[in-house]
Amino acid sequence: MQLEIIGGSVVTQGSTITLNAGNSLNFRITNIEENNCKNLKINDVDISNTTDFDISPNNPKRNIKPEACPGNNDKLDFTIENISTSCGVVSTLVTIEIKNQSDFTFTLEMDTTPEIYVFGADYPNGEIFHGDTTTSADNNTYFGVVDEGNTVIRYFAVANIGSCILNVSALASSNSDFVAFAPYGLPANLPSYYYTIIGVAFNAPVEIPAVTGIQSSVISITNTDNTTFTFTVEADMFNFNIPGPGGVTADFRLWLKSTRGIVQSSSKVSEWKDLGTNGKDATQGLSANQPTYLNTAADNINFNPVIKFENDGASVEQYLENTVNGFYSQDIFIVMIPDATMSSASSRNTIFAGIDSGSAGDMTGVGFGN
Numbered sequence: 001m002q003l004e005i006i007g008g009s010v011v012t013q014g015s016t017i018t019l020n021a022g023n024s025l026n027f028r029i030t031n032i033e034e035n036n037c038k039n040l041k042i043n044d045v046d047i048s049n050t051t052d053f054d055i056s057p058n059n060p061k062r063n064i065k066p067e068a069c070p071g072n073n074d075k076l077d078f079t080i081e082n083i084s085t086s087c088g089v090v091s092t093l094v095t096i097e098i099k100n101q102s103d104f105t106f107t108l109e110m111d112t113t114p115e116i117y118v119f120g121a122d123y124p125n126g127e128i129f130h131g132d133t134t135t136s137a138d139n140n141t142y143f144g145v146v147d148e149g150n151t152v153i154r155y156f157a158v159a160n161i162g163s164c165i166l167n168v169s170a171l172a173s174s175n176s177d178f179v180a181f182a183p184y185g186l187p188a189n190l191p192s193y194y195y196t197i198i199g200v201a202f203n204a205p206v207e208i209p210a211v212t213g214i215q216s217s218v219i220s221i222t223n224t225d226n227t228t229f230t231f232t233v234e235a236d237m238f239n240f241n242i243p244g245p246g247g248v249t250a251d252f253r254l255w256l257k258s259t260r261g262i263v264q265s266s267s268k269v270s271e272w273k274d275l276g277t278n279g280k281d282a283t284q285g286l287s288a289n290q291p292t293y294l295n296t297a298a299d300n301i302n303f304n305p306v307i308k309f310e311n312d313g314a315s316v317e318q319y320l321e322n323t324v325n326g327f328y329s330q331d332i333f334i335v336m337i338p339d340a341t342m343s344s345a346s347s348r349n350t351i352f353a354g355i356d357s358g359s360a361g362d363m364t365g366v367g368f369g370n
Contacts, residue, residue: 001040001098002032003106006077016107023112023163023192024081029064029096030074037069041099042076049092052084053108082110085191087164087224114190115162116225120154128156128231135216135234143235146204148211152235153202158188158221159195166190167224171198175217178202178233202235211237265295269307272320282320291318301335311349332366342368 003011006026011017019025031040045060047053055078062076084090089111096104120126120140128139135141140154160166169187171180179201182188188196200219205211214234221229268290272282284290295305309318332352342349346369353365 001096001101001104002030003096003104004028004030011106013104014106016109018109018111019082020111021163023110024079025108026077026079029076029078031064031066033066037065039063039065039073043097043099045078046095046097047080047092047108048095049090052082052090053092054081054083055079056081080108082112082163084112085165087112087114110163112164113162114160114164114166114223114225116166116168116221116223116229117159117161118156118221118229118231119159120156130226130229130231132231135232141231141233143202143233145236145238146202148204148206148237151201151203153199154233155197155199157195158190158198158223160190160192162225163192165192165224168196168221169224170220170222172220172222173200173217174220175215177205177215178217178219178235180219200233202233204235204237213237265293265305267293269293269320272307280322282322284318284320289318291320301337304335306336334366338368344370346370 004027005011005017006028011027017025029040029042033040041063042061045055047055057078060076060078063073064076065071065073067074080092080094082090089109091107091109094106094108098104116130118128120128121138126139128141132141137144140156143152143154146152158168167187167189168182171182171186173180181199181201183197183199190196198221200217202215204215213236215237216232216234218230218232223229268287269292270284270287270290274280274282291307291309293305294300294308299306299308310316311318334352336351338349340346348370349368351366351368353367
């Protein structure tokens with residue numbers, strides 16, 4: 001007789017098998033007799049600890065022929081599962097009763113532990129690791145740009161991928177402007193592969209002077225796996241009450257001004273500074289893709305210098321961008337002149353636009369042509 005773990009190693013008489021992950025093992029008994037086709041008669045497979053373990057099928061038995069002999073009964077498969085709801089090490093003696101042979105015994109030991117798993121947005125793209133300090137819209141840890149006085153809520157799933165119950169008992173936030181809460185209440189006792197939902201609400205403060213820039217908080221989840229699971233969340237605030245052209249407060253969210261920071265005509269523009277307080281500068285690291293600053297009588301618009309972008313739809317593509325954020329579409333004011341006459345039949349020319357990120361839904365922009 002040979003006993004093996006399916007997909008694993010051979011089990012020897014009197015040995016101890018320890019399982020540190022998962023809660024079940026599949027076994028296979030085969031007849032390794034080479035000189036005849038006599039049956040190996042398995043009368044039963046018993047487990048001594050029926051409180052913490054279960055065997056399937058119940059009381060497995062079979063007459064097993066060697067694999068090379070005719071007939072289909074060439075193996076007996078069974079599964080032993082840990083059904084204990086408590087965490088820790090549990091074990092059982094497994095006895096295989098064989099006709100006209102001594103019993104085959106071994107010990108199965110399972111170390112059952114919970115394992116916390118946290119993700120935001122759509123599983124599995126939004127995985128969050130313990131101690132994460134980098135935020136992203138992909139896993140809901142970056143809340144985006146938030147106006148003062150507004151509230152933005154992001155939700156996260158807390159799951160148990162371990163082999164015994166995970167207890168989630170408390171939530172905390174290091175910044176009072178971010179409030180962590182559990183819609184379904186705490187504590188939550190999560191069996192293996194169950195989850196609960198938690199939320200984090202950012203209440204953008206209204207203060208004088210106005211709060212601007214990145215606001216962050218460390219969210220803590222008290223649990224019975226690693227005691228405290230932590231990750232960072234961030235939101236971006238800006239002060240849009242800044243002086244616009246002529247000193248008028250114009251509710252500007254992003255202001256790119258061609259006369260700021262560049263003085264030499266025909267210079268390449270690698271960075272276009274945002275005159276607002278939020279630092280959403282438009283940049284371009286590749287020289288071939290950088291537009292040109294022009295300050296000549298032939299190129300100026302209303303006697304003001306310009307930034308010229310060349311694009312032919314093929315090899316020439318000049319643009320500036322901010323890969324994080326900075327696109328605000330409520331009102332857009334642009335002073336520009338296209339090189340060619342534009343109509344509804346012209347090729348598409350994108351002037352100012354954004355791309356989707358996370359849950360953003362407003363994809364408006366400014367462009368010419370079809």
